[in-house]
Structures are given as C-alpha cells and as structure tokens.
Amino acid sequence: MNATLLIDYLKQEILHDETIDISSSDNLLASGLVDSMGIVRYISWISERWNIEIPPQDMTIEHFITIDAIVAYLESRGAL
Amino acid sequence: MQSLIHDSIARAAQKRPGRVAFRCQAQEITYHDLDHLTDQLAQHLQNCHLQQGDRVGILMDRHIQSPIAVYAILKAGGVYVPLDASAPASRIEHVIQDTEMKILITSPRQKFTLRRINFDDLAINHLVGADMEEVECTSWEAIGLIDHIDLNSDLEATDPAYIIYTSGSTGTPKGIVHTHASGLSYARLTADTYGLTHSDIIANHSPLHFDMSTLGYLTSPYVGATCAMISDGESKFPVSLAKWLQEERVTIWYAVPLALIQLRASGAMDEYDYHRLRWILYGGEPFPAHEITQLMPHFPSATWSNIYGPAEVNQCTYYNFSTWGDPSAPIPLGNVWDETHGIIVNDQDQLDTIGELLISSTTMMQGYWNDPARTSRSIQERNIGDYRLRYYRTGDMVELRDELLYYLGRMDRQVKIRGYRVELEEIEQHAMSVDGVEAVVAFVGKPVRDHETHGARLSPDSKHICLAYIDTAGQDRKRELKDLLMDKVPNYAVPTEYHRMDSIPRTSAGKVDYAALQSLSTTS
Numbered sequence: 001m002n003a004t005l006l007i008d009y010l011k012q013e014i015l016h017d018e019t020i021d022i023s024s025s026d027n028l029l030a031s032g033l034v035d036s037m038g039i040v041r042y043i044s045w046i047s048e049r050w051n052i053e054i055p056p057q058d059m060t061i062e063h064f065i066t067i068d069a070i071v072a073y074l075e076s077r078g079a080l
Numbered sequence: 081m082q083s084l085i086h087d088s089i090a091r092a093a094q095k096r097p098g099r100v101a102f103r104c105q106a107q108e109i110t111y112h113d114l115d116h117l118t119d120q121l122a123q124h125l126q127n128c129h130l131q132q133g134d135r136v137g138i139l140m141d142r143h144i145q146s147p148i149a150v151y152a153i154l155k156a157g158g159v160y161v162p163l164d165a166s167a168p169a170s171r172i173e174h175v176i177q178d179t180e181m182k183i184l185i186t187s188p189r190q191k192f193t194l195r196r197i198n199f200d201d202l203a204i205n206h207l208v209g210a211d212m213e214e215v216e217c218t219s220w221e222a223i224g225l226i227d228h229i230d231l232n233s234d235l236e237a238t239d240p241a242y243i244i245y246t247s248g249s250t251g252t253p254k255g256i257v258h259t260h261a262s263g264l265s266y267a268r269l270t271a272d273t274y275g276l277t278h279s280d281i282i283a284n285h286s287p288l289h290f291d292m293s294t295l296g297y298l299t300s301p302y303v304g305a306t307c308a309m310i311s312d313g314e315s316k317f318p319v320s321l322a323k324w325l326q327e328e329r330v331t332i333w334y335a336v337p338l339a340l341i342q343l344r345a346s347g348a349m350d351e352y353d354y355h356r357l358r359w360i361l362y363g364g365e366p367f368p369a370h371e372i373t374q375l376m377p378h379f380p381s382a383t384w385s386n387i388y389g390p391a392e393v394n395q396c397t398y399y400n401f402s403t404w405g406d407p408s409a410p411i412p413l414g415n416v417w418d419e420t421h422g423i424i425v426n427d428q429d430q431l432d433t434i435g436e437l438l439i440s441s442t443t444m445m446q447g448y449w450n451d452p453a454r455t456s457r458s459i460q461e462r463n464i465g466d467y468r469l470r471y472y473r474t475g476d477m478v479e480l481r482d483e484l485l486y487y488l489g490r491m492d493r494q495v496k497i498r499g500y501r502v503e504l505e506e507i508e509q510h511a512m513s514v515d516g517v518e519a520v521v522a523f524v525g526k527p528v529r530d531h532e533t534h535g536a537r538l539s540p541d542s543k544h545i546c547l548a549y550i551d552t553a554g555q556d557r558k559r560e561l562k563d564l565l566m567d568k569v570p571n572y573a574v575p576t577e578y579h580r581m582d583s584i585p586r587t588s589a590g591k592v593d594y595a596a597l598q599s600l601s602t603t604s
Contacts, residue, residue, distance in 0.1 A: 033193075
C-alpha cells in the first residue's frame with residue numbers, strides 16, 4: 001500500500017513517466033533515474049505526506065536507495 | 081616512454097599487481113584483475129569486429145565496471161564515448177548517431193535509461209551488459225569467461241582515444257576529441273604538478289561524461305594509485321559523502337566547488353577527521369573565497385589548487401594556496417602549467433594584459449568530432465618567435481595582474497551550472513520551436529537559498545536558468561516549453577522559471593537588459 005503510493009508519486013510527479021516499471025527493490029539513486037533535485041522534491045513530499053520532520057543526519061543513501069528502504073525508514077520513525 | 085593511455089594498466093599490474101586500482105560502493109578491483117578483465121573485454125570487442133578508431137559508447141552509472149569499459153575500449157584500439165545517462169533520450173541518441181557507434185557498453189542498472197532509447201534508427205548492433213530483445217547482447221558474466229587473448233592493435237599516440245560531448249551554441253552538443261597523446265600529457269602533467277604517487281587515494285567525484293573525471297580515470301592509473309569513486313548515491317547525499325571521505329582514507333580530492341559547499345552545508349563534516357587529505361583540487365567554476373575559508377579548518381593538512389581549463393585543453397592553469405586572507409577577494413587562475421603557452425589577445429588581435437585567453441598545450445584536443453568548420457574557428461595558428469603554434473581560443477576573458485591570471489568572464493553567453501557548460505543560445509533555439517513563441521531570452525536567475533529546498537540542504541545557492549518569452553497569442557506556454565526542453569537538454573539546463581512578457585526589456589543601446597530580467601527572477 002505505502003510502497004504503491006511511493007512508486008505512484010515517483011512516477012507521476014518526479015519522473016513524469018507513468019509507463020516506467022519500477023519495483024520496490026530498484027536502486028533509485030543510480031544515474032539515469034532520479035536526479036539530485038528530484039530527490040530533494042521527493043524527500044520533501046515524503047516528509048509532508050507522512051507528517052514527519054526528516055533531519056539532515058537522516059538524509060543518507062541507506063534510507064532512500066530503494067522504495068523498500070524508504071518504507072523501512074518510515075516504519076522506524078513510527079510514521080507507518 | 082609511454083605513448084598510449086592504456087599502457088598504464090599493464091605497467092601498474094606488473095609493478096604492484098595487488099594494489100587496488102578502483103574502488104566503488106564496497107567493490108574493488110586490483111591492477112592485476114583490471115589488466116585481465118580489460119584484456120577479456122577488449123578481446124570481445126575485437127571478436128565483434130571492432131576496427132581501430134571505431135567509437136564505442138559507455139552508458140554507466142558510477143561503478144567499477146566503468147573503468148573496465150574505458151581501458152578495454154582503448155586496448156582494443158577503439159575510441160570511448162561516455163554517454164550521460166541522465167540526459168534526455170534525444171540527446172543520447174544524437175551522440176550515438178553523431179559518432180556512428182555500433183557497440184555500447186552498459187550495465188543492467190541502466191535498464192531505465194536503455195528503455196528510453198529508440199534503437200530502431202541507430203547503427204548499434206551489439207550491447208555489452210544489457211538484456212534486450214532488439215539488439216544482440218552479451219552479459220558481463222560471459223565476458224569473464226573469455227580465455228583466449230590475442231589482441232591486435234597498431235595505435236599511435238596521435239590516434240583519438242576518447243570523445244567528450246558538451247553543450248553547443250547551435251542547438252546540438254559537440255564532441256571534443258582527445259588523443260592518446262593529449263590524454264597522457266594531462267595524466268603526466270597532473271601527476272608532476274601535484275606530486276601524485278602510487279600511495280595516493282584519489283577521490284573521483286565526476287561522472288565519466290564530465291571532463292573532470294580524467295584525474296580519476298587517467299592520472300590515477302598512470303601513477304598506479306587507487307581511485308576511490310564516489311557513487312551516484314554519495315554524490316546525491318552529502319551526509320553519506322562526509323562519512324565516505326574519512327572511511328576511504330582519501331588523500332586527493334578533485335571536484336566542482338558545489339560538492340564541498342554541500343558537504344559543509346550538511347553539517348556532517350564536524351564528526352569526521354580529514355587530516356589525510358593533502359590536496360583539495362577544484363575546477364569547473366569559481367569557488368567563493370568565503371566558502372573556502374570556512375572549509376579550510378576541516379582539512380588541516382591540505383593545500384588547495386584552483387584548476388582552470390576548458391575540456392578542449394583539459395587543464396591549463398593552476399593556483400596553489402594553503403591560506404586565504406580576504407574572504408571577498410577573488411582567487412586567481414594563477415599561471416599556465418608546463419608544456420603550455422598562454423597568451424592574452426585583445427579585440428584588435430594584439431597581445432595585451434586584458435583580453436581573451438588563448439592556449440597552446442600538449443594537452444589540447446585534436447578538434448571537434450565531425451566538425452572541421454567549428455574546429456578551425458576555435459583554433460588559431462600564430463607565430464611566437466621562431467615557432468608556429470596552434471592556439472585554442474578559450475572564449476574566457478582574463479586579466480594578467482602582478483604576474484597572475486584572473487578570470488573576468490565569458491566572451492559569449494556560455495554559463496556554468498554545477499560546473500557543467502550550458503550555452504544559453506542552445507536553450508533559446510529549442511524554445512523557439514514551440515508554437516506561438518516568437519522571442520525568447522535565457523538567463524541565469526538569482527541563486528536558490530537553503531530554506532527553499534525544504535531544509536533538505538542538498539543544494540544551497542545553486543544557480544538556475546530562467547526563460548523570458550513572448551507569445552503571439554499572449555498565452556502561457558510554460559508547460560509546453562518545459563516539456564520540450566526536458567526532451568532536448570540535460571536536466572541542469574532546463575529552465576526552472578518561465579516569464580511571459582509583452583516585450584523583452586532592452587537597454588538604451590538596444591541590447592537585452594539582463595539586469596532587468598534578473599530582477600524578475602523570484603527564488604522559486
């Protein structure tokens with residue numbers, strides 16, 4: 001559910017490509033998918049959607065490399 | 081004496097086979113293994129009928145497979161052409177068509193980029209590292225099984241080695257052709273200028289398609305050092321990069337200023353110890369001195385060097401400093417390095433102390449790919465004493481003051497965004513093709529501040545491009561313009577602000593009034 005929500009927003013609002021087939025384990029950071037400004041916008045949306053403050057020290061590869069990692073991070077923050 | 085770039089690998093493999101050549105994302109490859117794997121891939125390329133001088137594309141994220149591709153192509157006698165995976169498909173297809181490449185080396189991680197490319201009209205008949213139905217493919221695993229090596233190559237130092245594409249003012253990117261000689265001169269001169277040795281660990285921040293990657297890809301193997309490659313993830317998350325920089329025991333840093341500015345803004349540097357760093361090298365654009373003076377305490381053992389040089393000449397000047405007094409004073413370009421002659425020419429084509437910088441160097445490109453007219457416009461032959469030298473016209477205005485060169489600005493409308501060259505005319509050319517748009521001016525807006533990126537602190541003070549336009553029907557064309565430009569130019573060149581106007585502001589002399597346009601720029 002949450003993974004689907006994250007993927008849908010990524011496709012529609014960040015990548016502007018609804019036909020792209022992204023799985024929850026795909027590396028989102030490898031070049032050719034989301035650029036650095038896109039990452040900023042995505043994190044900003046996640047922060048608003050789940051109503052949590054994401055402190056700078058939490059903005060790391062481990063938390064945002066895949067949709068699975070983002071879900072795990074949101075769970076660890078008690079947001080899900 | 082070494083005359084070919086790839087001979088660095090065999091030499092390092094012989095001297096120190098177990099030394100790590102490249103490292104990235106917890107993976108590493110020794111010189112011995114790099115020598116072997118590049119032999120295998122080179123053999124595969126020759127088995128695929130690669131002819132000497134053929135162009136081979138590299139479409140890769142930051143990964144240790146990337147240097148394997150580079151050196152295998154060179155060993156096979158080919159010319160490597162890095163492709164920017166984040167560029168629009170039309171731009172990638174243009175480079176593939178322009179170079180008439182038949183083979184592309186990539187990886188399964190590039191599946192999202194590969195699906196955007198339309199292979200129907202391209203001459204590519206073989207992909208390494210992909211799995212697609214349209215084209216014949218070979219996996220990286222299959223390359224590793226090749227055991228019969230019998231490479232033929234008859235290369236000379238003056239043969240092309242690689243082509244780097246950069247923004248072109250006519251609307252299409254242009255290819256800068258470097259030879260084994262010019263690439264190797266760059267490796268030798270950087271090694272000598274900074275006293276680099278096999279015990280160094282050189283951080284590579286730049287993607288392969290950006291010319292600043294040559295220090296990591298060419299110089300590091302030339303001296304037998306370890307190149308620690310910053311991954312795409314680390315390049316996007318400064319907090320992760322701050323930790324990486326200590327853990328990798330980096331001794332040499334080379335990147336655009338923004339990388340260090342973001343690192344400091346992340347607030348994560350205080351936790352780490354960077355005393356191993358002995359050189360902080362930067363280039364691509366000016367580094368604000370007030371940022372440097374705040375960064376200096378984090379690197380207690382480092383000497384800084386301001387590196388300047390258009391991709392056409394690799395590097396050509398340097399200015400070294402360990403302290404900096406006045407945070408508001410500009411840092412000079414310094415002086416030209418060895419094997420290089422620089423002259424300043426005024427608008428009367430006479431030698432002067434203020435004017436355009438012309439550079440003649442062993443590190444200079446052969447020319448622009450497939451474009452003799454552009455090459456002859458940018459290169460000027462001049463007699464200096466008894467010599468006749470070829471000079472590259474940098475298009476950069478400089479001043480010689482107290483025996484040091486200072487950067488004044490551009491002669492044309494090229495701008496730098498995050499170190500990347502952007503020709504504003506290219507954006508305008510594309511924008512004019514939108515129905516109803518009858519006049520456009522692209523310009524650089526005011527910097528975006530930290531808090532406007534939602535406290536994300538990933539891109540403080542980044543410059544961005546704005547577009548002012550007139551529409552015949554008085555309609556808002558932002559959507560059409562943005563959609564079109566996202567398909568035509570790299571993401572850093574896509575304007576973030578669009579201003580529909582009734583007329584373009586002009587000065588009393590009739591020129592576009594950029595100051596007036598800039599004042600329109602909101603910090604959106």
